[in-house]
Amino acid sequence: MARNRVGVIGGGQLARMMIPPAVELGIDLRVLEEAEGMSADLAATGVGDYRDLDTVLAFAETVDVVTFDHEHVPPAILRELVGRGIPVHPGPDALLYAQDKLQMRAKLSELGLPVPDWAAVESADELGVFLADHGGRAVVKTARGGYDGKGVRVVTEASGADDWFLALAEDGHGGALLVEELVDFRRELAQLVARRPSGEVAAWPVVETVQRDGVCAEVIAPAPGAAGRVAQASADIARRVAEGLGVTGVLAVELFETTDDRVLINELAMRPHNSGHWSIEGAVTGQFEQHLRAVLDLPLGSTAPREDWSVMVNILGGPAEGTLQDRYPAALAAHPEAKFHGYGKAPRPGRKVGHVTVGGDDLDDVVYRARAAAAFFEG
Amino acid sequence: MARNRVGVIGGGQLARMMIPPAVELGIDLRVLEEAEGMSADLAATGVGDYRDLDTVLAFAETVDVVTFDHEHVPPAILRELVGRGIPVHPGPDALLYAQDKLQMRAKLSELGLPVPDWAAVESADELGVFLADHGGRAVVKTARGGYDGKGVRVVTEASGADDWFLALAEDGHGGALLVEELVDFRRELAQLVARRPSGEVAAWPVVETVQRDGVCAEVIAPAPGAAGRVAQASADIARRVAEGLGVTGVLAVELFETTDDRVLINELAMRPHNSGHWSIEGAVTGQFEQHLRAVLDLPLGSTAPREDWSVMVNILGGPAEGTLQDRYPAALAAHPEAKFHGYGKAPRPGRKVGHVTVGGDDLDDVVYRARAAAAFFEG
Structure with a gap:
């Protein structure tokens, strides 16, 4: 059976x-x-x-x-x-890299994958050296426990992460922080792939993600203007990460598209990811179905997009009073074409409580409608 | 709230x-x-x-x-x-017509809606009169309890329903059978609409249904060649039924397209219906989402199709041994574009245990692929 x-x-x-x-x-x-x-x-x-x-x-x-x-x-x-x-699935050997950003950076560098310049720093002095080598600005990240902008900080002084060094020392384990060059990027992208234990890999089109306060706010699928080299580079990177790290299930690779036309890895997530919610309606096989297929080692489904453009807008925080459902009469009447998703979570400032996806063939129109539909659930 | x-x-x-x-x-x-x-x-x-x-x-x-x-x-x-x-929703006054075909025929006739010639017959003699008036052939239906071809019989002799008359008499209630002209039809159609308690009605495109042994086997959405007059007539009929009978939620109207180009009502179902399963992926708003919106009196979603053609093929009976899941490795590998639905029911001859939907722009190709994908689960 x-x-x-x-x-x-x-x-x-x-x-x-x-x-x-x-x-x-x-x-x-x-x-x-x-x-x-x-x-x-x-x-x-x-x-x-x-x-x-x-x-x-x-x-x-x-x-x-x-x-x-x-x-x-x-x-x-x-x-x-x-x-x-x-x-x-994913297994512990792969998840290690999702759980520890220093291990992840070391592994990606070992595989020859494009990452921002980075170092493991154990003191303000070491951080100072990195800053001096990188124009006096850098991003410091805790190796463990960060998400949605937490555990990430831009520093311009060697003392800028002293509290985190202190916390690491008090933790008793010691350990290092990750410091990275502050990448001069044009935009952020995300490339999702799924991989089965038996090896099959399927990639969705690379998407553009728009972050606000370190949290994903909007996703445009596919990433505008990325059909050629950038799309190919992104898909290649994600495939190599999935295979090199032995990831099974859905893998999200967050990427920087730099002002000098490179694609660099920013973060990884070894699970379905906010940047893939558009695929529920926007692709023949959505990321959640694909994840289930992958972890059961079933053949993967087509990742072809079903619309020229799909735009997903997060509902962050939700209504100041009441529930998402209280806003449905107005929102659904205004946007019969939009797909509304509520997560069954109580509204709270900054919390992801739902999202809206709209598809169509005119990008400006689709962006406008997705934002307008989501706005019914804020304030 | x-x-x-x-x-x-x-x-x-x-x-x-x-x-x-x-x-x-x-x-x-x-x-x-x-x-x-x-x-x-x-x-x-x-x-x-x-x-x-x-x-x-x-x-x-x-x-x-x-x-x-x-x-x-x-x-x-x-x-x-x-x-x-x-x-x-639907309420008892509406459901009465779905529960009793004689009441339904009487009401549809009263509303001036196009139905096959019919009569309520209480004896073989009365059936004989109807046969004599309709070329010696007719369809007899029990007023209550029929579905998927059960309780429906073609008769050519006045004695052809004696067992059902006897059963009615033994039941103690007495009562009549429904007899209808045997409609000379080109094909069968189904028109689904949803109606909110507050009055809004939304119609999907009319579809063609293919029955085998009285059970729905395949659905083609939209019905080929029905874009003009037939589509309009079907939508108008379903809207008038929904409003005239006070239906809330999804209403399915099964129709005959006659060889002389009329559209006649065959059966009604006041709930989501097998002929609407294609809409889960094939329309912006699927019938199950629309039904939930309608019964909560929320604004209805767009019923626009998402593909030129969607074809749904039922999985009838399922595997002779094992489960649907046992067939997934082969079926999913062969048809990465197909959407597979399993109902969590044990396979049994003739039982609807799942369905497959395929979309695309070439109807012959879509029909071929949907049938081929579903065939993995039979035998």
């Missing part, structure tokens, strides 16, 4: 968005959520702490393959699952 | 296919299933007999609006819900 039970660790909106394709394909999706009532609650079969071995083991024994809503499960737990013969 | 809890009575595949759009829109979908482990089990919050008032009442009190996977809930129970102020 075919393996058909997919266990997702983490009950956030990424797990939630796996539910529709699981229902459609007849896949038995089961979620271990951190607390009751989370975004993916409908598919939850367990509630507990993903840092607790017994909790994760008990859950994993009820499924055929384990995958993730996030990248924070401790490697020791993942290795224990693998040791017991439970398939884990 | 906006109404957001939709209760579905019945746990079949139609309830199941409401789950993806409910998850996407953030609608709280709850299902009363007939038994544990049914197709819509994931969203089930109750298990019980829909013919039992207390069971239905207890379920209905947990939701903001009640709708259906099927049309079989007794009218007395629905009236009790309405009497208690619980919105029911």
